[in-house]
Amino acid sequence: MQTIVASSRARDILLLALFSVVVLTAPLWATTIGAGYPDLLQKFAVFGLFAIGYNLLFGLTGYLSFGHAAFLGVGSYATVWSFKLLTMNVIPAVLLSVAISALFALVIGFLSLRRTGIYFSILTLAFAQMSYNLAYSVLTPITNGETGLRVLRNDPRVLDAALGVQVEGSPLADLFGITLTGYSGFYFCALLLILGFRVSLRIFRSPFGMKLVAIKSNQTRMEYTGFNPQPYLLSAFVISGMYAGLAGSLMAIVDPLAGAERMQWTASGEVVLMTILGGVGTLIGPVIGAATIKYFENIFSSFNDQVLQQAFDFLPDWLADFMVTIISPFVGDGWHLTLGALFMVIIIILPGGMMEGFRRIAALFGRKPVKEGQA
Amino acid sequence: MSDDDKKFGTLSRRGFLKASIATAAAAAAPTILIRNAHAFVNEPKGATVTLGFNVPQTGPYADEGADELRAFKLAVKHLNGEGNGGMLNTMKPLSLKGNGILGKKVVYVTGDTQTKSDAARASAKRMIEKDGALMISGGSSSGVAIAVQSLCQEAGVIFMAGLTHSNDTTGKDKRKHGFRHFFNAYMSGQALAPVLAEEYGTDRRAYHLTADYTWGWTQEESIKNATEALGWKTVATVRTPLGAGDFSQYITPVLNSGADVLILNHYGKDMVNSLIQAVQFGLRDKMVNGKKFEIMVPLFSRLMAQGAGDAIKGILGSTNWNWSLTDEGSQAFVKSFGAEYGFPPSQAAHTCYVQTLLYANACEMAGTFNPCGVIEALEGFKFDGMGNGPTEYRAADHQCFKNVLVVRGNQNPTSQFDLLEVVKEVPRSQVAYDPKIFGGELGSCNA
Numbered sequence: 001m002q003t004i005v006a007s008s009r010a011r012d013i014l015l016l017a018l019f020s021v022v023v024l025t026a027p028l029w030a031t032t033i034g035a036g037y038p039d040l041l042q043k044f045a046v047f048g049l050f051a052i053g054y055n056l057l058f059g060l061t062g063y064l065s066f067g068h069a070a071f072l073g074v075g076s077y078a079t080v081w082s083f084k085l086l087t088m089n090v091i092p093a094v095l096l097s098v099a100i101s102a103l104f105a106l107v108i109g110f111l112s113l114r115r116t117g118i119y120f121s122i123l124t125l126a127f128a129q130m131s132y133n134l135a136y137s138v139l140t141p142i143t144n145g146e147t148g149l150r151v152l153r154n155d156p157r158v159l160d161a162a163l164g165v166q167v168e169g170s171p172l173a174d175l176f177g178i179t180l181t182g183y184s185g186f187y188f189c190a191l192l193l194i195l196g197f198r199v200s201l202r203i204f205r206s207p208f209g210m211k212l213v214a215i216k217s218n219q220t221r222m223e224y225t226g227f228n229p230q231p232y233l234l235s236a237f238v239i240s241g242m243y244a245g246l247a248g249s250l251m252a253i254v255d256p257l258a259g260a261e262r263m264q265w266t267a268s269g270e271v272v273l274m275t276i277l278g279g280v281g282t283l284i285g286p287v288i289g290a291a292t293i294k295y296f297e298n299i300f301s302s303f304n305d306q307v308l309q310q311a312f313d314f315l316p317d318w319l320a321d322f323m324v325t326i327i328s329p330f331v332g333d334g335w336h337l338t339l340g341a342l343f344m345v346i347i348i349i350l351p352g353g354m355m356e357g358f359r360r361i362a363a364l365f366g367r368k369p370v371k372e373g374q375a
Numbered sequence: 376m377s378d379d380d381k382k383f384g385t386l387s388r389r390g391f392l393k394a395s396i397a398t399a400a401a402a403a404a405p406t407i408l409i410r411n412a413h414a415f416v417n418e419p420k421g422a423t424v425t426l427g428f429n430v431p432q433t434g435p436y437a438d439e440g441a442d443e444l445r446a447f448k449l450a451v452k453h454l455n456g457e458g459n460g461g462m463l464n465t466m467k468p469l470s471l472k473g474n475g476i477l478g479k480k481v482v483y484v485t486g487d488t489q490t491k492s493d494a495a496r497a498s499a500k501r502m503i504e505k506d507g508a509l510m511i512s513g514g515s516s517s518g519v520a521i522a523v524q525s526l527c528q529e530a531g532v533i534f535m536a537g538l539t540h541s542n543d544t545t546g547k548d549k550r551k552h553g554f555r556h557f558f559n560a561y562m563s564g565q566a567l568a569p570v571l572a573e574e575y576g577t578d579r580r581a582y583h584l585t586a587d588y589t590w591g592w593t594q595e596e597s598i599k600n601a602t603e604a605l606g607w608k609t610v611a612t613v614r615t616p617l618g619a620g621d622f623s624q625y626i627t628p629v630l631n632s633g634a635d636v637l638i639l640n641h642y643g644k645d646m647v648n649s650l651i652q653a654v655q656f657g658l659r660d661k662m663v664n665g666k667k668f669e670i671m672v673p674l675f676s677r678l679m680a681q682g683a684g685d686a687i688k689g690i691l692g693s694t695n696w697n698w699s700l701t702d703e704g705s706q707a708f709v710k711s712f713g714a715e716y717g718f719p720p721s722q723a724a725h726t727c728y729v730q731t732l733l734y735a736n737a738c739e740m741a742g743t744f745n746p747c748g749v750i751e752a753l754e755g756f757k758f759d760g761m762g763n764g765p766t767e768y769r770a771a772d773h774q775c776f777k778n779v780l781v782v783r784g785n786q787n788p789t790s791q792f793d794l795l796e797v798v799k800e801v802p803r804s805q806v807a808y809d810p811k812i813f814g815g816e817l818g819s820c821n822a
Contacts, residue, residue: 037504039504133616137617146516146588251493257492261492301487302506333487
């Protein structure tokens with residue numbers, strides 16, 4: 001399914017350009033679906049990046065990691081510590097986060113990749129859950145436990161202090177004077193998302209990516225042809241961990257806080273869902289999946305009876321009440337239910353995720369179907 | 376890498392930069408203008424004012440969240456002059472007129488905190504950034520309350536905390552924009568101590584099982600200090616992971632430790648599980664050191680008591696409020712709540728209802744929605760007629776001071792809701808403390 005087609009460069013440029021335009025104009029089009037506010041747009045970008053990175057491991061090699069949230073959490077903690085100890089500038093924070101999560105991924109990957117299949121998944125799950133429990137209680141001096149690690153006004157920040165930078169009010173992340181909150185925070189995340197997408201595109205098209213797919217299709221055959229799969233797997237694991245660390249770092253940049261529940265197994269499960277929902281092994285699928293899940297979590301959960309009543313105001317009273325009764329179990333606190341139902345429908349009807357749906361629609365309208373692994 | 380590829384790289388990179396800077400500038404320009412045009416965040420311009428109710432609708436505290444949401448809806452009704460008015464009839468002094476807040480109709484938005492700091496902050500941000508909420512309220516855990524409180528400080532809106540019992544919320548993590556009506560672990564300890572001395576004597580050996588996170592620790596510390604001041608000895612303090620489910624391995628060692636009181640610093644499902652198991656293990660039938668073995672749960676709630684069933688009979692604990700209180704305010708609230716939903720409210724519902732009214736009242740008093748004015752009106756505000764007797768919002772740490780209830784699991788409940796009997800209403804003077812003991816700083820108003 002994920003055969004890498006040597007496609008023309010022109011198509012890739014077009015894809016990248018299109019992706020950039022869609023991402024950068026998100027504040028405009030997202031308003032029409034009620035998602036046009038900075039926090040959710042930031043979440044789209046951050047989790048899009050997380051899912052792209054996850055897809056590099058799961059989509060290409062087929063190794064199902066259930067512990068990627070650990071790298072996300074490590075990235076967040078590293079960023080907040082950089083804010084606390086060094087400077088509110090984001091450059092050192094991002095670099096530090098990516099480096100530390102890479103180191104983490106190297107250790108966990110080295111140990112977990114001894115095994116394949118379900119054993120690999122369980123190992124990663126165990127490591128992630130261990131990190132979560134450590135962060136939640138044992139390592140409280142480093143992580144501030146349940147309350148979460150926050151940036152405080154009286155933190156040392158040695159680089160800022162040396163440069164004589166004063167913080168007024170609550171300290172916020174900045175990029176050489178641009179405060180990264182609200183829309184500027186979104187554009188920062190969006191640029192890194194596009195960069196991450198570009199790198200992912202390169203990996204998909206590279207011989208390295210080809211070897212990863214070879215591992216997925218038949219590891220034994222690959223070994224017979226003289227390749228040792230371990231270094232490739234470990235590289236893929238570390239790269240994907242770095243993406244997660246970067247995503248975690250961005251989360252802490254736009255909202256300077258790091259909490260342990262970011263590392264919980266449900267958070268690891270979420271990125272698996274995002275990738276599968278959007279389309280495993282496709283380039284754009286994970287981003288779409290991430291955006292869909294975050295949209296449900298933030299927008300569907302906010303529809304209460306009052307909102308529904310307003311939505312059905314145009315109907316006669318009895319019909320409006322009826323509609324509200326029918327729909328209310330699926331929105332508000334029932335948003336999990338809707339998401340679950342959607343997930344089931346997608347998996348049963350479209351095993352290739354939403355991307356497969358788009359391809360089928362495209363085919364339906366007589367357009368030449370877009371080649372696999374391209375969109 | 377071919378030449379072709381290089382060209383692609385440079386071209387696109389430059390293209391991105393140009394495009395993104397242009398887009399960023401275009402999108403940022405209007406937002407900058409809008410921000411300057413505002414006197415403060417989310418100033419209500421139309422005929423309505425929006426409040427944000429951020430409660431756990433899914434996860435371990437969903438029951439509490441559902442009850443909080445019921446209370447919020449009731450409060451909005453009463454503020455808009457619908458229904459029978461509830462505590463608006465009993466609150467003193469009262470500036471509200473039953474026509475919304477400052478003549479604007481109250482509308483609300485809701486969100487799901489999932490009892491996770493990240494989800495709670497995302498949900499609060501949506502309410503502030505998209506829905507234009509002026510005040511955020513709710514929450515069923517201290518970690519979430521502290522996270523959302525600091526967010527509201529940064530965003531420049533008011534946070535009226537829901538159920539949060541940790542000393543930190545108005546201690547080392549207090550914020551100028553955050554207010555807590557609920558009592559805290561320190562007050563629980565101070566309120567329980569005299570009752571414990573009376574019931575169990577001053578020569579006891581206590582064994583603590585503590586939920587292993589911030590709230591558990593502050594409660595353990597507070598209760599330990601209070602009981603040791605009585606002359607009790609602490610045999611051991613054991614940390615249990617949150618959501619452990621099975622506590623048998625923690626309870627067995629208690630029997631051989633020489634302790635004669637077990638203190639469960641647990642909340643929610645943990646408390647339900649640990650208490651039921653402790654009772655099933657027959658701890659309460661034992662005689663140790665010539666005394667009857669006792670179990671104690673410092674923070675009680677009726678919803679938890681419901682979950683624990685018969686196990687709570689005779690167990691001592693403290694609570695912020697109970698629906699069986701007979702003062703005018705509590706009665707009025709229980710009556711409206713019962714008429715609306717058919718059962719009595721929990722302490723979480725009470726605190727959320729009161730917080731909403733207090734916020735609305737402060738806006739009326741200040742004559743503005745500007746958070747700086749509202750904070751000024753709430754600081755040092757003294758009121759009565761909302762349950763718990765005369766109450767004061769202390770200016771130094773934004774903590775409410777009022778009577779604390781010591782309760783006991785009812786031996787002979789008359790209904791499925793009649794689970795806790797009030798042993799003692801400990802006067803406010805006995806639970807008050809110096810705000811300096813917990814450190815932290817409020818910071819300044821951000822508008």
